[in-house]
Amino acid sequence: MPSAAALAPGVLAAQRRAIARALTAVENGLPGAADLVDALYPSTGRAWRIGITGPPGAGKSTLTNRLVGAFREAGKTVAVVAVDPSSPFTGGAILGDRVRLADRVDDDGVFVRSLAARGALGGLAEAAEAACDVLDAAGFDVVLLETVGVGQGEIDVAEAADTVLVVLVPASGDAVQAMKAGLMEVADVFCVNKADHPEASAIVRALRQMLHLRGGDAPAPVVVKTSALNGDGVAGLVDALGAHRQRLAADWEGTRAERLRRRVRRLVEAAWRRAFWTSERREGLTRALEEVDGEERAPHALAARVLGAE
């Protein structure tokens, strides 16, 4: 297999086939994927990466489609990455690329892709970030990173995004659930979708109150109401996202440097983990577990023994 790094010129020339193959390479950690990312990185930093997350059933996909429409009308090119915390059993994205955004299939200004990140170096967060790099370097103005399904993806996507949109619905205690899952900390903009629900306004008020109570120096996230199905409120949502983008612009390089720092830390740790668990060390752990009998087994003492056996 040729090195994925050879795809860089095609990506920079915005060739759709090269982009698709580059995304496959970073998703699966194919040979040369790291070199490809490194080659593209200096050409990144122009795209606006928007993470879209929230509980299942909140209408994230419909809202994503609305945002694609709004950004296209504003003359921007848009890539959509549906981040799917995959599993060996399901074998990846269930919502295939083909069934999404079918009405934009002939629009060269839109690129849609799901990302399962089974074998990515550094896990899902790194795969999401690398996918954004590919689409950024290919010249897309906006990259929408949408989480699919329950859990696991939120924090990863938040780490890869410039602006994080959390979508809630006024049902099932979602607002409270959002607090508990830590979504409150990562949100730059909240969107209460299904705005025609009788409790929508109450949820918006409750969210604003909680965000106000939070205090701190950072500006509180904005809360908007939308109805993704009929498009109501989408313009206001785009404005709220844009206002956050404007704030970021004041220290764009600093934001990017901080994200790169976090990312290098994560890559270092992932590389270390791969290097550390040699077959000798794995066997050493097995022996340690076998040598002590039930009465003497103790998790922390065993961990110290494995670490001490360096």
Added chain:
Amino acid sequence: MPSAAALAPGVLAAQRRAIARALTAVENGLPGAADLVDALYPSTGRAWRIGITGPPGAGKSTLTNRLVGAFREAGKTVAVVAVDPSSPFTGGAILGDRVRLADRVDDDGVFVRSLAARGALGGLAEAAEAACDVLDAAGFDVVLLETVGVGQGEIDVAEAADTVLVVLVPASGDAVQAMKAGLMEVADVFCVNKADHPEASAIVRALRQMLHLRGGDAPAPVVVKTSALNGDGVAGLVDALGAHRQRLAADWEGTRAERLRRRVRRLVEAAWRRAFWTSERREGLTRALEEVDGEERAPHALAARVLGAE
């Protein structure tokens, strides 16, 4: 502060105050928490640890309360740990211990606790496992580990549990969402709650079909229907859980050894991570980021440089 290890005799004597303080110690990584866990570990292995997870709004808490009632009627003592992927902002469990299971407040055979795991050594999975150790060593027959809220906790809880129950509701495409989130892989028993919903039977059939398609040698997870609100189906659920427990009994020591192995690996990695990022290395990373300018920045090359500077 005295070492938390001093709490071990009180925990083994099933003193509720010692148990509560021991749980606080492992939740927050207080001094001596690792020694406490090591001291208790040889007295563990008797309790049956059942993880209860699934999307928000599925009725997990109500079902947990039903299971507590069923196990109590069968003469077993029960501890409930509500695992809350906490955050600095919310400051821990929103559903306080006090508002849960209020009708059992005088029952010495029940112990209820929420677990936020802000400062636990080794993260939420280790905190959940250590909390189970405390309650196991204290003599509880059953420990119910329930995830609260959206995401993040599922896999951690699954790693700490003997039997994993995934609760779904016949709405919002939850069955499909469960597949996507990887819950399918960790489930030993599925429960479709709110059984009076018109789509309940269809979801049960679809789940069974998907599980059948999965193939493999392992026995397929059982799918049961419940209505936690009125208690319908809870007896059948208890039977399904019990059947899984019976299967585990055939190789209980092997199951425990494999879990200890995973846990020691995780502790080793957590200890390494703390030890690795000394202030010198953090400053080295900062310097590396400052020394290269925009054109030369590349995530993987920087990671290699930090690792190579050993």
